Amino acid sequence: MKRNSLMTLVLAAVLASGCAPKLIDSALAGYTSDANGFDTHSFFYDTGAEVVVFDAQFTEAEAEKLLATIRAKTGNPIRYVVVTHPNPDKFNGVAVFQREGARVVASEATAAAIPAVHAYKKYYFTKIAGMFTEETYPKQATVDVTFKDSLKLPLEGGAEVELKVLQHPGVTTTQTVAYLPGRNALVVGDLVHHRAHAWLEGGLRDGKTVPDLDSWKAALEELAAWKGATVYGGRGESAPVETAIAEEKQYLDTMKSLVSTYAAELGARKAELCGGSPGPHYEELTKRATRSFPQYTLPYMVQYSVYGLVNALACAE
Incomplete structure (x- = not known):
């Protein structure tokens, strides 16, 4: 018998006996991959009757580790897996949870974006x-x-979990956030990398990755609607929503200035930055980002994703 069926029978028996199950409404917990999974956070919420997972990791192997982490804490059925946005480290691992009986939940915009993102990333990897x-x-x-x-x-x-699609895209083309009123917690995926370097590639539009920092900042400002909440981002630390908004916006402004300044410094050599061998320039931009944010973790995120910001700011013409 599948676990979900067994749990349904147990719950039915308890209710029939007149004793409702005690819901523990536990704290939000999480799992973080290593660098092979891009140091991605996944969070899970055990209501005492079921579990809701937020983002499913980059590979099924990492998703299995997430599943093991959940099972070490609770035997409750995993009811839903929420995909916060269409990046592969959020959706590639969902099949692991579907085999457990979970249902994958995503906005219409995220679901529509997944096929093209999957094809693009599969080709690259x-x-x-x-x-x-x-x-x-x-x-x-x-x-x-x-x-x-x-x-x-x-x-x-x-227990409650409220999903909301933001009006502005963030790190990619669309962004869902999840609010847990009982925990006053806001799960936002890669919209926030608090005190960690961000993924700057941008969302996939017409076959090309294009970051939109203005829309990203506007999406961050939307988080102010959840005043007093704690933000749980796709990487880095949790933080009060007001702090998370201010520091992420400062980070994006600094990275925009850093890339634009560096491109201007290159002058006639800017063709190297926009040409076929830009690797040394990405390394230099990573060093400058590290100097600008010495306390931030994951500088390799800049190394591998800054090309998107470079192309948008310095190589568009």
């Missing part, structure tokens, strides 16, 4: 980076439940 083969790269994720603007997940007992 198999044909260019050589990190996977056609057979070993994760299969395209499928979404079970979609919604347009907002959704309150149907959960047992008094």
